[in-house]
Amino acid sequence: MDPDLILLGHGSGGKLSHQLLEQLIIPTLSGKASTEQNDAALLEHAGGRLAFTTDSYVVDPVFFPGGNIGDLAVNGTVNDLAMVGARPLAISVGLILEEGFSRRELGEILTSMRRAADLAGVSIATGDTKVVPRGKADRIFINTSGIGLVPAGLTIGGAGARIGDKILINGTLGDHGIAVMARREGLELDTDIRSDSAALNGLVADLLEEGDGVHVLRDPTRGGVATTLKEIALQSEVSMTLDEESLPLKGAVRGVCDLLGLDPLYVANEGKLLAIVAADAADRVLQRMKRHPLGTEAAIIGEVTASGGGRVQMETLIGGMRAVEMLSGEQLPRIC
């Protein structure tokens, strides 16, 4: 492989993305070999701890069942803040528009951004707009950055998983990736698969009220549940076992995955979180999740089984065991 080429797989959220981050981006920008990789950075300041995060959105198509690039860009950044336990305060919006993009569609996107920000209780505080010549971007790209406030004494991060902890998810896997994929491929489906794009900060606030049993929160976006859990297992230096039977999955999503040869464990989500919770708090946290509108189909999908190893395995539907690895290459490019 020509090492100079940036490939689409470098943006997949899987192994190649990790390699690019660890070999080039983090060492060059931070001057350090590696830093703790969470969804948002924590900055100490006089009044407490601030969380700070940024994300860019290049989804194709721009409009898809259940949302568009605008609400995705707001929800994604709100969620990255929420995943370190922060209460989102404000976000910035950078728009890169391709010459010839529709004003009407831009208006529609901005309206849904505003609505998403209102729903999440966050203000859009600053922004920037650039237009590039036709062909130099694909319709519209959006960057959002966000800051949030972390309550005193709270430590939520990818390194917190402990032996015996349960792994929870707040609903069905793969809805976003499959909704985008089905629209992009023009699959004429009888079923209505919609993106799960949603702000999770409200749900997170509820969960944190249940005490200090919540050790890790992370949203399984690109790379899906498999890649996210593998990241946590490596970061926490633990091994995990998933139970395939307990994975919540819509029948239509399973059908499309079968049809296209995709594994729902690797398909992106935009309104889901994985919570790694102390065993004695798991049932309570699960019930709390289920009471929230974004958690009605929540389930316990596995547990942390051993220290060390960074291994994730899964007991399959039929009772077999198999390894779960990070996404390799690209499964669904440009889904966020």
Next chain:
Amino acid sequence: MSGPELFRNREIVRGLADNIARLTADLSAPLTFMEVCGTHTMAIARYGIRSLLPPEVRLISGPGCPVCVTPIGYVDRAVAYARRPETLIVTFGDMLRVPGSSSSLMQERARGADVRIVYSALDAVALAARHADRQVVFLGVGFETTAPTVAASILAADAQGLTNYFVLGANKTIPIPMQVLSADPAMAIDGYLCPAHVSTVIGAGAYRFLAEKHALPCVVTGFEPADVMHGLLMLVRQHVERRCAVEIQYSRFVDSQGNRKAQALLDEVFIPVDTAWRGIGVIPQSGLAITPRYAAFDAEKALPVPVEEPREAPGCLCGEVLKGKVMPPECPLFGTVCTPEDPVGACMVSSEGSCAAAYKYGT
């Protein structure tokens, strides 16, 4: 319970596995079955089927991953077309990352080549109709399941009068390589799990010579986990009862004749030719070439292009893996030099490749 739930049911699979264990408990030597098709390889890995089998039953993977058996020279030719600005390459996704001698389609795309991924050959015809100023080259890779759709695309392009649609053909047929493997004294195969979808087209009768001439049990088997376990049980039963026959486990879709309409499409557009299988070599009459009547759609004939001399990666054991002689982790490159991110051999690339299955789902 119906549909997928039935065929992924834990109790049903467990019951079948228990039967296999009971029947094989007294065997003096283990049984080695080959799953010929890459979709079986993936299903076996993904559902952890090996972990449910008794040690007396060994599964080895065969040459039934179309991307894996496509020779390196074919990838080089596709790369050569991709480098021409007037060409638009259309392919199934798996071909993208297959390494050629010096490049891959994925690298060419990153350098600016126009490479599109489709799920159907007919989408390639639609692209040709939309891009009259470009030469659209579809990579016709696959077995008897995809070959009829490639044939249909050529007929569709012909009916529409398109002169800018071309197929770079590497379609192959399954039964003859199985004969070659069966005749190899180094292989100790005790029976075949025959492909599901290929058999819907060619019919189970196509494997009869394996049972009759090579005394090998064959079971045409579906791709769901209960199908695979049931197919294995049927193979074990034939052994215990000292029978060699072609049986159909996947009877909900396969009969002995196959799909006549699809066969007619193949006969109209293709003729059997000797063809090279990556890692195995030339196998007589196992390829499908476009007939002279449709030569105008044959990229190799209609679009001459200089192609680099093929160079196989040193140390790559894909050929041995494809023949089932070497298990993926036994290859010295597996997981170190050769990974899905930076594959050396095609078996690590394809979503149906045995090395990719072993890497992704463990062994």
